[in-house]
Amino acid sequence: MATLTQQQFDPASAWARYEPDARRPWNLALAGHLYRRAAFGASWGQLQRALRDGPQRTVDALLRPVGDVAAFNRQYDELETPANDENSSNDLRAWWLQRMIRTPHPLQETMTLFWHGHFGVNAAKVNSARAVQQHLQLLRRHALGSFREMLAGVVKDAAVFLTLDAKASRKAFPDEHLARWFLEAFTVGPGRFSDRDVREVARAFSGCFVLQNQLRFIERERDAGTKRILGQEGIFTGEDVARILAEQPATAQTIVRKVYRWLISETAEPDERLLSPLVESFAKNHDVLQLAETMLRSNLFFSAAAYLQRMKSPVEFALGIVKGLEETVSTPPLAEALVRLGQNLLHPPTAKGWLGGQNWINHATLAGRHNLAAALLKSDGAFGGKLNPAAVASKHGTDARLFLDLFLQGDAEPSGDSGTDARRAAYAAITMPEFQLA
C-alpha cells in the first residue's frame, strides 16, 4: 500500500491545488472520497459528473452550489419550527436528517454537524425545542462563514449556557465552569490559559441569565470592574470575551486542527508546521469557507494521507447509503436508529461532542450498523422500503456489480459469485469494513 503520509509533504505542496497527472490521476475513488467528506456521499450520477468535471470544478460546485440554498433553508426552517416551546427536540433531529439528505448545499450541513459537535449542545439540558432550533440556525448561518461571528452568537445563545448548567451567572458567584469550557473546549484549548483567565472570563460573563429560554443580561448582577483576559485589560462583557477568544492565535490552532480531523484525517495528528499556513490565515480572517476550500482543493486531501483516514460517524454511514440509492427515507426512525449506533443527534454525550474515530466502532455498534443497513434495504418496514437497489442499477444500465463501484468505488470485475440480487450485492458492499471508513 502506498504510504504517502503527511510527513512527506512540505506545507506549500500539501496545500497547493491538486492537479491530476499521470502519476495521480483523477478517478472514481477520489471522486467518492471528495463526496464522502464534503457531502455525506454521492449518487452514481454525481460521481460520473465529477469524473467529467475534474476535481477543481467539482469542489467549486460543493463550495458554492448553483441552487437557491437560501430558499431551501427557509423552507426547512419553517417546516421544522416546533409548534410550541415544550415540543420534544426529536422532531428537529428528523428534520435535520431530512435536510442533510435533500439540501442543495451538503457541505453546509456537514459543517453544521461539525459545529454541533464542537459546541456540544444537548437538547435534554436545554429542554426547549425552539432554543435548540435557534442554536442550530446559528451554527448553520456561520457554518461556512466567520468563526468570530459565530462565537459572538454563541455567547448570547441560551442553548449553550443551558447545556453548561449556566442558568445564572451572578456577580457574587462567577461561573468558572462556564468560563473554563469556553477557554478549553471552544477556543484556545487546554494548557493555553491560566486559572486567573478562567476567573476573569467568569467575571466577564456575570449578569448573563437564561430566562424563558432566552439569554438576558441583568445589569445589577454585572461585575463592572476591570478584567484581565489573556493579556488584555478592560471592563469586559461576554461579547468582549467572544472577540478576545476568537482573535487568539491558539484558537486558530484549535479550530484548524479540528477541521483537519473532520475533513482530512483522524488517524494521524498533523504537525504544527504542516498546519501553520492555514492557522496564519485563519487567525487573520476567521474564514471557515476559505479554510475548508484550501483543504478540499489540496494535494494532501487527494492523497493517501487522507484517503479512508476517517471513521464514518453513524450519520455519515446511514446517509452514504441513502444518497447512493438516490432516495430519501423516513427520518424519525432513522434518528432513533442512530441513537443505538451512538449518535443521538442534538444529544451528544458531553459538551465535548462525539469524540469519534475508533470510538464509533465496538462489536455492538458494528453489528448495529449491519442491522441498520439491512433495515434500510428492506422492501418494507420502518424506513418505508423506499431504497430500491435494483431500480438504481437498472436506471444506470447496469446490474448488481454497480454497488461495489457506487459504495466502494472498487473496480470489481465480473464474477460468477457476485450474485445478481441487487439488495444482496448492495448489502455486501455497505457491510464491508471499507464502507465504515470515510
Added chain:
Amino acid sequence: MNTLIQTRRSFIKTTLKAGAFVSFAANAPVSLLRAATTAPQRIGDTVLVVLQLSGGNDGLNTVIPYADDAYHRGRPTLRQMARGAHKLDSHLAFHPRMEGFYRLYRDGLLTIVQGVGYPDADRNHPGGMHNWHTAAPRAPKTQTGWLGRAADRLWKPAEANVPAMFVGAIPQPFAANAEQVIVPSVRSPRELLSQSFSPVPAEPGVSWLNSLRRATAVVQANNRRIESVMAASSSADYPKFQLAEELRAIAQLIRADLGVRIFFTELGGGNIGGFDNHAGQLGNHCSLVHQLSESVAAFIRDLQRDKLHERVLLMTYSEFGRTVRENGRRGTDHGAAQPVFLAGGRLKGGLCGAHPSLTDVDKDGLKFHTDFRRVYATALDRWLGLDSRSVLSASFEPLDVLKA
C-alpha cells in the same frame, strides 16, 4: 494512490470469488454462525453487575431491625414482625418475602454494607440520583457517570470489545454516560446478532481497516457464541419478573464471554421509580423487594452451576434511604443512609459495618458511616482492577468485603 486503490480492488475481487456471500434471508444468523471464526476466550475477567433501585429504597423494611423498639414505634402500620422474617442475627432480619436473599446470605454469597451515604445527602430524586450517578456530589456539573468513566478506562478502541452494557427497557441512566465508549442498551442478547458476511482476514500491520476487519470477525464470533448460549441456558430457573429476565440476559451475555466487564440494570422503572412509596407502601414495597431478592438469587444460582458466580460481583444502590418514621399515610418519606447489597461468589459474606442508629438521626433519615464511593472504590480497585482515583477523582478506601 494507485497502489492503495489497487489493494482495495483486489480485496473485493477475492471476496467475491470466494463466494463469501451468506444468504440475505431475514433469519440467516444460525447458518452464518458456523462459518464464523473462533475468537480467543477471555477467561478469568471479572464482571461487575450494577443494579439501580429507582425511587429510594426503604432499607429499614428490607433489612429489618426487628429487635429495635424505635423501629416498631416509628412504624405502627408498616413494621414487619420478627415472626415470618428471615433472621440474620438477634437484631436483624430480611423482609419475609426475601427468602432468596436470605439463602444467599446464609451461603456466604451476599454481603450487606450498612449505613451507606455521603455528607449533606440530596433528598430530591433527580439530585440524589445524579449524585450516585456522577459519584461527585460536590461537582453537580460533572458531565459523565462513574460507570461511563470506568468504561472509558477499560476501553481499547482498536479491539472493539464493548466494556459496558445497559440491559433494560428504560433510557440509559446517567451513570453509564461516557466520553468515549458507546455503551449499548439491550433487552436481549439477540439484539446483538447481525447478518454479516464471512470476515476478511486482517492483514499484518496496524491500521483502522485492520481493526475493522478484526471487529467484523468478532461480531461473527459473537453471533455464534450468543446463539449457542441462548440455546443452552434457556432451561435455567428464573421467576417471571422483568428484572429476572434482564438478569437472565446478563447471565447469557456473561456466558457468551463477549468481553463486557460492566453490566448495568435497573428495578423500579426509572425516573421517580417504584421504590418511592409516600403512601400505601406496604404491598408495593413488599412486591419490589421480593422481585429483587428472587431475581438476584436466581441469577447467582444460575451462574453457580458452572462456577461463573466467582467471576461476578453484583451491587445495588438507590438514590437515598427513607425516613425512620412512617408519615401518617402508610408511607415513608425521603431519607438518607441505606444498605447496599453485594452478591457474588468471592465475597466474605455477612454484614459490613454496624446498623445505623434509629434514634440518633438526621431529619429522621439514618446517618451514614460508609461513604458510597468506598463501595464504588471496592468495585473499581478490588474487583475490576482499575485505579479508582482515575474514576472518582479522589482516593476512597475500599471495603474489606472480598475474599483474597
